[in-house]
Amino acid sequence: MTQLLLLCRSGYEQDLSEELIHGFALLNIAGYPNFKKGQAWLSFTLVNQPAQALEQKPVKALLGSLVFARQVWQVLGEVSYEDTQDRVTPLLQAFENIEPNVSLGHDVLVEHADSEQGNELARFVKKFNVPLRQAMRAKGIIGRRLKSEKTVKQAHVLFTRSHHCIYGVSINPVSAPNPGGIIRLKFPPNAPSRSTLKLEDAIKHQLTEPERQAIFTEGANGVDLGACPGGWTYQLVQRGMHVEAVDNGLIQEALMNTGMVAHYAHDGFSYQPQYGKVTLLVCDMIEQPDKVASLMAKWLKLGWTDHAIFNLKLPMKQRFDCVSRCLDLVRTELGKSFFRYRMSARHLYHDRDEVTVVVVQSDLI
Ligand SMILES: C[S@@+](CC[C@H](N)C(=O)[O-])C[C@H]1O[C@@H](n2cnc3c(N)ncnc32)[C@H](O)[C@@H]1O
Structure with a gap:
């Protein structure tokens, strides 16, 4: 045994x-x-x-x-x-x-x-x-x-x-x-929220070095759905991305002052990228996980984004079922597309009652 x-x-x-x-x-x-x-x-x-x-x-x-x-x-x-x-x-x-x-x-x-x-x-x-x-x-x-x-x-x-x-x-x-299996991260002193560590954790530990290099290139852009107060946007800006930050709340002033962020007070479910597409979509909206999973699949399928990193907020019970259902939903939707991708889902140390999912288009790496 x-x-x-x-x-x-x-x-x-x-x-x-x-x-x-x-x-x-x-x-x-x-x-x-x-x-x-x-x-x-x-x-x-x-x-x-x-x-x-x-x-x-x-x-x-x-x-x-x-x-x-x-x-x-x-x-x-x-x-x-x-x-x-x-x-x-x-x-x-x-x-x-x-x-x-x-x-x-x-x-x-x-x-x-x-x-x-x-x-x-x-x-x-x-x-x-x-x-x-x-x-x-x-x-x-x-x-x-x-x-x-x-x-x-x-x-x-x-x-x-x-x-x-x-x-x-x-x-x-x-x-x-x-x-x-814990990787402790230092909270960046001027980051707008502790949530920033969730995305840092995902970028450092769910992406490979070649993936990071391909995604965070000079001039790359991103969309952050459910962005306020800006912890995830902060991570993208730190890596040189211009970000469309979508949320009805307020983004930290210092982050806005970088000139790298455009704030859109809009519903994340109906928002479309300003210039047709972005390199990376991130999403930390506190919304139903199935709805978030299908929104992410839609962006990837329509080519509105090359890659996506998102959190699925978990219910109190049957959390494994919920995650499996959401990942299956993404797989089914992406199965109808022509691109190859790698998906990983992790309950990261900095996640609470949520898991972080990374979808990377392999052909673009
Ligand atoms: C957990 S917070 C995001 C924290 C952020 N990632 C950070 O690091 O600072 C969730 C945010 O999602 C936003 N939100 C929830 N539903 C939304 C929706 N349908 N459209 C846009 N934003 C939404 C909320 O207003 C809230 O600011």
Whole structure:
């Protein structure tokens, strides 16, 4: 039996479970989750599957495209401490006893869940990583990483409580190299709203470098639907875009003073781009997700935009169903077009009850 460990936003364990059950069922793999609501992590057992199943391309593709997971790795075991004076030795023993054919790579990452209980362990976890890494290196359990190596294969340890941890190994290349799969961003001091971090997160982590270079070129333009007070527009302006900012509210004065923004107090559902088309459409309107998804598909299909980044605000219940329905809607609509595209949807660290979707026209990259 093979087991996965996944981290997510607290309260989203059920949504991630449904996503996993559904995704693995399509691959004819049965599995079941185990979690407590709010703990921000879950384990998922693949029934009658050897660990080699995790090397299969469709399995990696599924794990790499999960919307609600921030982190995923393979579980090798767990340690319960009677004595918390020395937490290193029992872990060394555990890692020394794993199957000889499992390579732990070059590093070890100690993590905690992003829950109230998990965050209480944050300071300890950060401190503990260094002595554990040193001890594992000294014992030859993990090797030294050569500068030329790009691999992110590493050992993982998740402390669930101060006296209990789960340990395992990353699945290349889907496991996040950073703790908890979280990438913290610094709030830009003059940005108009904290929402700005959602788009920065998406631009930095859902777009590839070639995609960023192709989208944010000199003279590129964008439309921001539901723009006020301007956090998303700010991100586009920072990258040299001229922006049509659409919203009935007010855009931050400093942003207007850049001369890069034209404000249109208009309904986002009936707005059309001023000059026929733009490079990038972004949308953060608090509106029904199905309506937003079909609006995005319409802009892409009509050629009003080359690419789109948008948020889908999630309902209280059946959030996985909602996301699946919206993504299917976009796929169906774009399936009627002639261009190739790449779509990714993520529940980013800076997202709350919403997911961020990126649609990039591959032919233009
Ligand atoms: C979450 S806020 C956007 C925050 C913005 N992205 C930022 O970073 O500052 C949602 C905005 O959507 C706007 N909105 C909602 N429905 C809209 C619609 N149908 N047309 C235009 N704007 C709309 C609201 O007025 C509100 O300002």
